[in-house]
Amino acid sequence: MAKLFNADRIVPAWLEAARHLHATKNRTDRNLVLEIATPTALSAKDLEAIRKIDNALRAGKSQTGVYTVAGTLFPQGVYYRFKRPDFYKRYLDAMKYGKKSGTWGTYAMRMMERTHPRTKRMVNPLETIVSKLHEAKTERKIQAAYELGVHDIADIVDNGLGYELPIHEPATDGGRATNIPCLSHLSFKLDAERGTVDLTAVYRSHYYAQRALGNLLGLSQLLSFVAKESEHEPGVMTCVSTLARLDVEAFGGAPATTALLAGLPPNAIN
Secondary structure (H helix, E strand, O other), X not given: OOEEEEEOOHHHHHHHHHHHHHOOHHHEEEEEEEXXXXXXXXXXXXXXXXXXXXXXHHHOOOOOOHHHHHHXXXXXXXXXXXXXXXXXHHHHHHXXXXXXXXXXXXXXXXXXXXXOOXXXXXXXXXXXXXXXXXXXXXXXXXXXXXXXXXXXXXXXXXOOOOOEEEOOOHHHHOOOOOOOOOEEEEEEEEEOOOOEEEEEEEEOOEEOOOOHHXXXXXXXXXHHHHHHHOOOEEEEEEEEEEEEEOOHHHXXXXXXXXXXXXXXXXXXXX
16 A cells, blocks of 8 residues: 655655654565655755765765765756756766766766667757647646656657656666666656646655655756746656665664654654
8 A cells, every 4th residue: 555745845755754664664665655745945954954864874885975866866066057958968978978887877867868769869858848848838738648658768759748757768777687777757747727847756666765865856956947947837746666665774774774863853844
């Protein structure tokens, strides 16, 4: 059965879900649904909570903090510096130079550059989504005709109704058992009455200590970008973790995780 966690902002949503996982058998559960009303908002206390979690992660085994994880979904700093569309090339060029051999790169790279399976030309799925949503300002405002179950990049490029952002790459990911993206799918929805864009993200597997908060932050920045550049407002963000695990080793073990979560009471960030 799915477990629903409602919150105004990403930090309270993550904290409630993390505490739930910490209390479950093996700290693992299925079908966690986080629905966040104002995902782009961060209070001062949220930022303080993120700082504490970031410090714990950097001191742990992975040494990868919250903002580093967020950057794999959307390069906020590069966007602020170079703006659309120049930041696409700036980011891709930097990542291609710095990407480790044998790795698939980042989510942001897959969002910005894919090879069309028929024409073999390079396409930018993220820019396609922004352009289609911008066109909806003056053209037909279809709200919920975009559930295409996209696995093939041709769908989003060739189908005028598609607001889906595919992550899975069948040609390279299909035969892998490991080292494949945990984020399966991103779906943007237009709410014409409110003038907002909503985002739903589906994860096949989700580590709530090492990755989830950074993922939520990166997704909120991605939603903010898509909404702003298509001249809409950011709406609700929903994150579905089909398999969720609180990997306490990323925080230094179970006692350290208990202390960290206990130090972030709901009344400190709500």
